[in-house]
Amino acid sequence: MCTVSVGIDAGSQCLKAVVLCGGVIIGEHMLPIGTNAIEQMGFVCVTTAIEKAGISKDAVECVTATGVGREFIGFANKTVSEVLCTVSGVDWMSLPTDIVLDMGSDKTTAIKYSHGKPTKVLRNDRCASGTGRFLDVAAKPLALTADELGELSIKSTKQLIMNSTCAVFAESEVISLIHKKEKPEDIAKSIFDSMASRVHALLLKIGAEGNIAMIGGLAKNRGMVKAIEDVTGLHVLITQAADPQMVTALGASLIGREQPTG
Amino acid sequence: MITAGIDVGSLSTKAVIMKNGEVLTSSIILTTPDSEESAKMVMSQALNQATLKLEDIRYIVGTGYGRVNIPFANSTVTEISCHARGAQAQNKNVRTILDMGGQDCKAIRCDSRGRVVNFAMNDKCAAGTGRFLERVAAAVGYPLDQIGPLSLQGTGKELQISPTCAVFAEMDILKLMRMKEEIADILGSAFESLVRRLQGLLGRVGVESTLCISGGVGKNVGIVKRLERNLKMEVFLPSDPQLVGAYGGALIGLEKLDNQVEARLEERRTLNAGTA
Numbered sequence: 001m002c003t004v005s006v007g008i009d010a011g012s013q014c015l016k017a018v019v020l021c022g023g024v025i026i027g028e029h030m031l032p033i034g035t036n037a038i039e040q041m042g043f044v045c046v047t048t049a050i051e052k053a054g055i056s057k058d059a060v061e062c063v064t065a066t067g068v069g070r071e072f073i074g075f076a077n078k079t080v081s082e083v084l085c086t087v088s089g090v091d092w093m094s095l096p097t098d099i100v101l102d103m104g105s106d107k108t109t110a111i112k113y114s115h116g117k118p119t120k121v122l123r124n125d126r127c128a129s130g131t132g133r134f135l136d137v138a139a140k141p142l143a144l145t146a147d148e149l150g151e152l153s154i155k156s157t158k159q160l161i162m163n164s165t166c167a168v169f170a171e172s173e174v175i176s177l178i179h180k181k182e183k184p185e186d187i188a189k190s191i192f193d194s195m196a197s198r199v200h201a202l203l204l205k206i207g208a209e210g211n212i213a214m215i216g217g218l219a220k221n222r223g224m225v226k227a228i229e230d231v232t233g234l235h236v237l238i239t240q241a242a243d244p245q246m247v248t249a250l251g252a253s254l255i256g257r258e259q260p261t262g
Numbered sequence: 263m264i265t266a267g268i269d270v271g272s273l274s275t276k277a278v279i280m281k282n283g284e285v286l287t288s289s290i291i292l293t294t295p296d297s298e299e300s301a302k303m304v305m306s307q308a309l310n311q312a313t314l315k316l317e318d319i320r321y322i323v324g325t326g327y328g329r330v331n332i333p334f335a336n337s338t339v340t341e342i343s344c345h346a347r348g349a350q351a352q353n354k355n356v357r358t359i360l361d362m363g364g365q366d367c368k369a370i371r372c373d374s375r376g377r378v379v380n381f382a383m384n385d386k387c388a389a390g391t392g393r394f395l396e397r398v399a400a401a402v403g404y405p406l407d408q409i410g411p412l413s414l415q416g417t418g419k420e421l422q423i424s425p426t427c428a429v430f431a432e433m434d435i436l437k438l439m440r441m442k443e444e445i446a447d448i449l450g451s452a453f454e455s456l457v458r459r460l461q462g463l464l465g466r467v468g469v470e471s472t473l474c475i476s477g478g479v480g481k482n483v484g485i486v487k488r489l490e491r492n493l494k495m496e497v498f499l500p501s502d503p504q505l506v507g508a509y510g511g512a513l514i515g516l517e518k519l520d521n522q523v524e525a526r527l528e529e530r531r532t533l534n535a536g537t538a
Contacts, residue, residue, distance in 0.1 A: 126427060168394065
């Protein structure tokens with residue numbers, strides 16, 4: 001058992017680091033990778049999180065890496081799969097549900113869990129629809145940030161159906177909706193609805209009912225969460241105890257705390 | 263008799279004007295968000311080129327996904343029928359057509375008269391379409407008409423590029439460029455992935471020689487050569503693959519005119535027989 005444990009989640013777009021001391025989050029940091037080397041950025045991310053925690057580097061007893069780029073974090077004591085870290089983090093949140101939806105930039109995962117262990121995992125990582133990437137590509141003609149799009153979509157009063165599941169085609173559809181003088185808030189809502197439909201298919205397959213937990217960057221987007229609730233009829237629970245985007249890194253630090261190496 | 267075919271596609275709109283089956287002129291423009299306007303523009307351009315007026319054209323067939331918005335067309339015909347007819351008319355041996363358009367790909371089987379016998383389509387996913395190629399060209403920083411020849415100049419090095427998603431493939435390409443891989447090799451690998459997807463589509467209807475390639479993507483020599491190599495067969499490439507749909511439409515228009523004339527003659531014969 002180590003007292004000060006660091007978890008780092010090396011995603012495809014961002015690095016997330018959490019510093020855990022005695023089971024409490026004392027520091028965290030998120031850094032976009034950009035075009036830089038993952039190891040280098042990973043080191044910067046962890047160092048910054050430790051600085052924010054106000055402790056010395058030497059106090060850190062273990063570093064656990066997860067995420068798609070975990071093998072590049074050379075300074076980690078061990079690497080653990082994302083699914084295990086996600087479930088560990090979500091379990092800690094103690095939300096009244098057994099299903100977590102993780103919408104990332106390049107993939108979306110639905111995990112059913114029980115007693116802190118995953119029991120079923122369903123993933124969409126072959127197609128950009130239903131991922132953060134869809135939002136980036138399809139919404140480009142509207143020239144707004146993801147957060148701005150989210151806030152805008154909540155004001156929608158007219159339902160527009162987006163026919164394309166493909167982000168590339170959706171972008172063309174958005175251009176033609178703009179040309180037809182449809183309101184930006186309604187267009188934004190149709191984009192989130194399309195992503196929610198894709199996610200709905202995944203959630204139906206995993207047997208989601210009632211409540212689901214949601215983590216990942218898009219969990220912080222009010223427009224995305226509302227669209228999921230509107231399209232699926234499920235109630236989305238988002239933790240207040242931690243940043244939803246940091247939950248997998250938190251899970252890594254919790255696993256490292258129990259088992260620092262091997 | 264002068265007939266015309268107008269093919270309103272997702273990326274480009276094409277017009278072909280012919281006289282008794284011989285092409286007088288053709289025109290291609292980029293489709294604007296207003297498909298009716300696109301049809302009018304391309305028709306007007308073609309008419310100017312041939313120094314004709316709209317009234318000179320006896321029959322106009324509209325096709326393509328925007329066909330419902332061509333107010334001056336005499337009838338609309340599916341692009342599948344137009345491509346089959348247009349391809350087979352240019353080469354009597356054509357029995358399979360691979361139409362690679364702006365936003366969809368179709369594999370079409372036809373008989374010896376250019377009638378459609380079977381078809382399969384991918385219109386859900388950008389991988390394998392012209393829109394994907396546009397994004398590839400933008401990602402590597404070369405004009406669309408250069409990426410085909412460039413892709414044939416690589417070392418044959420196989421690089422990892424998503425075969426299932428155009429968006430992910432684009433990201434893979436950008437990553438490979440940052441890693442300083444040769445652009446020719448990047449393009450070669452991207453097209454190899456794309457061609458394997460197209461082979462899958464063709465497999466759904468079966469390939470019977472001669473295979474014709476139509477649609478704008480047929481202008482990419484890198485993709486055509488790879489298809490030929492992977493299928494181990496020679497492929498018929500029309501002189502302008504992008505015009506095959508509009509060409510087929512104009513031919514179908516001529517047929518419909520002939521049928522109308524024949525129908526009127528038959529009517530007259532019946533009337534005459536009745537009064538005799």
